[in-house]
Amino acid sequence: MTDPTCIFCKIATGAIPVERFYEDDLVLAFPDQTPKAPTHVLLIPKQHIPSHAHTGVADEGVLGRLMTAAATVARDRGLSEGYRLVTNSGEQGGQTVSHLHLHLLGGRPMGWPPG
Ligand code: AMP
Ligand code: ZN
DSSP: OOOTTOHHHHHHHTSSOOOOSEEOSSEEEEEOSSOSSSEEEEEEESSOOOOGGGOOGGGHHHHHHHHHHHHHHHHHTTOTTOEEEEOOOHHHHTOOSSSOOEEEEESSOOOSSOO
């Protein structure tokens, strides 16, 4: 369920301490250590899923929970003007940590298309 070599698994288990903005049985939200916007929160499943590309119907519960948790965190953090959710998947998608995560970005206007 968790990978002892994975940095986000270490965060999920508490081996690496972070500020826990939101947590339930399936997911955890914490601040990105290199924020790309005034608000930059990461939302992760507590179980080790390497990327969005590794998900399937069996993961619908945790994927749904990530989305609803993101809405809760966005409300909690006052992002009433809007925000962006991003998941980078694989090398061309720009993924650098191989544990599925949503980026919740807010507090400034977002450009489109993304780079
Ligand atoms: P990605 O490039 O989409 O895989 O996103 C990985 C994100 O994880 C980057 O925005 C990093 O700043 C962030 N990150 C990496 N290590 C940590 C950490 N220990 N605590 C918080 N954020 C981290
Ligand atoms: Zn992991």
